[in-house]
Amino acid sequence: MNIEKSDGLLQNVNGVRLRVLDGGHAEGAREWAARVTNPPYARLYYICGGDAYIVPEDGHSMPLEPGMCCLLPVGFSFRYACRTRMEQLYFHIRLDDDAGGDLLSGGRMLTGMADSGRIRRLIELAKSDDLLAGLYLRQELMADILGLLELGGVAPGRARYARCVREAVSYIHGNLSMQLTVAGLAAHAHVSESTLEKSFRAQTGMTIGRYIDEAVFSRAEELLRHTELSAAQISETLGFCDQFYFSRRFSRRYGMPPQRYRKSCRI
Incomplete structure (x- = not known):
């Protein structure tokens, strides 16, 4: 019998944990405005509607258009607001390794697109108290995070400590x-x-x-x-x-x- 194994398989599979610190379906008007400085967690936004925008530290305003999926990494400072209204599904997340580091630290904002049907499904999962719904939601969020990292050409690395x-x-x-x-x-x-x-x-x-x-x-x-x-x-x-x-x-x-x-x- 021949068994092929990767030395890092178990560490990579079991040593990384997605934590959802907060999340929900949010709607607001012009009161949705603030500045975020060096946040200790990443943000994952699914834009449902409205005319919201963010302004990173480089000063270039970026509209958050319906259908957008945005990953703002740990430490990403920015200002946000909307002209009249905003609607989004949001999650505050960490992707921690077993050394205490967050694999979503640093770097730039990553964006992609998600169809309206998928966003509606995620909203329903996020509203549910059912355990299975929570597990499905975590799976979907991880898939989207990995998709955005791949689309942006970002390969997260782990610290190698003694x-x-x-x-x-x-x-x-x-x-x-x-x-x-x-x-x-x-x-x-x-x-x-x-x-x-x-x-x-x-x-x-x-x-x-x-x-x-x-x-x-x-x-x-x-x-x-x-x-x-x-x-x-x-x-x-x-x-x-x-x-x-x-x-x-x-x-x-x-x-x-x-x-x-x-x-x-x-x-």
Whole structure:
């Protein structure tokens, strides 16, 4: 018997997870307008109707025409608005690998077309509470994401980390807290602190402390946008000493306190 296997098969199939943070069928008028700066997740838009548009940082306005399917990657800053009305199916998504990275990070906006019948089917799936509908929806979203990446000539890559760095990153994302320490991570990875710090910085481009900060505040943003947790609850969940320290750190980073940030969030 001859069995052919790929060394990376299981890691590629099982090590990537599509997460839908938020989504729904939205209709609005001229109140649909805001600026998005360095978002921690990607956006997938299916345009149903209206005269909405976005303006990326390069300043060139792009109309969102009915039938368009748009993928705006993690970190893509832009302004959006509509002249009279907008209607769309939207999803806030992450495509995380097992090292804590998002495969949809960076790059440019990708666009394609979806027929009206397909968009209507996706809307019905998104409105359903049925488990099977949710599984079908995830399958359809993944197919569209891959189609847009292929159409745009984008090949997502995964970071290749040493074992100790991979285990530290995985532990950070599984136990996200400001209370994490280099000593604790090194003990978990069964290496010395100096070995872990040196390898971590060389392979991720940042110190362990900065990596934890980035991950914690990205999670805080996500909780503010997509849950009803109070600032005090988020502060406790993420291991800050108190909510006032959390609010000060958040304000320095985003230019506004957590509650105001939550109110400023739009689709």
